[in-house]
Amino acid sequence: MGLSKTERRERIRKRIRKVSFGTAERPRLSVFRSNKDIYAQLIDDNKGTTLVAASSRDKELSKAKGTKTEIAKLVGKTVAEKAIKSGIEAVAFDRGGNLYHGRVKSLAEGAREAGLKF
Numbered sequence: 381m382g383l384s385k386t387e388r389r390e391r392i393r394k395r396i397r398k399v400s401f402g403t404a405e406r407p408r409l410s411v412f413r414s415n416k417d418i419y420a421q422l423i424d425d426n427k428g429t430t431l432v433a434a435s436s437r438d439k440e441l442s443k444a445k446g447t448k449t450e451i452a453k454l455v456g457k458t459v460a461e462k463a464i465k466s467g468i469e470a471v472a473f474d475r476g477g478n479l480y481h482g483r484v485k486s487l488a489e490g491a492r493e494a495g496l497k498f
Contacts, residue, residue, distance in 0.1 A: 393477030400474045401425050407432075409459070409471040409496070411487055413478050418452045420459040420487060422471060432466060434459040452483040456490025463496060470497040 383391070402408030407422040419435040436442065436451050441458065444451055463471070471491075478484045492498065 389477040391477075396474060396477065400472050402472055404431075406470045406472055407468060408474050409491065409498075410474045411476050411478065411484055413476070413483055416448075418448070418455055418483055418487060420455055420491075422459065422463055422468060431468065432459060432462045434462060449483050449486045453486040453490035456487035456492075457494040460491040460494030460496040464494070469495070473498045 400408055402423045402425040404424050404426065407424050410421045410423055412419040412421075417436040419437075420433065421430050422432040423430055434441070434455050436444075436448075436455055438458070441451065441454055444454055446454075463469075473488060475484050480488070488498070
């Protein structure tokens, strides 16, 4: 019997987390995608703390109009701008078990355009 979609995604997520590790110099850019919103965090796994976070539910982004993909790109730009202000230039990308396609891809492209290096 095959795996369900959520079981498959959870396996992929665990496999990614084995190799993707965030430090203070190069934190992990973790992406969580729900049906409606998208969230991004920069995480220092050594300390277990979130350094920077942005989501489509933030006040300035919740008023933005457009498709979910366009809003995801804005979230990527926002998290990158916040990261650069706090002195972070390079990150390790963690797609959270989602395919690098659609909203996850546009978030990554938005972060790259704003100056983050993957």
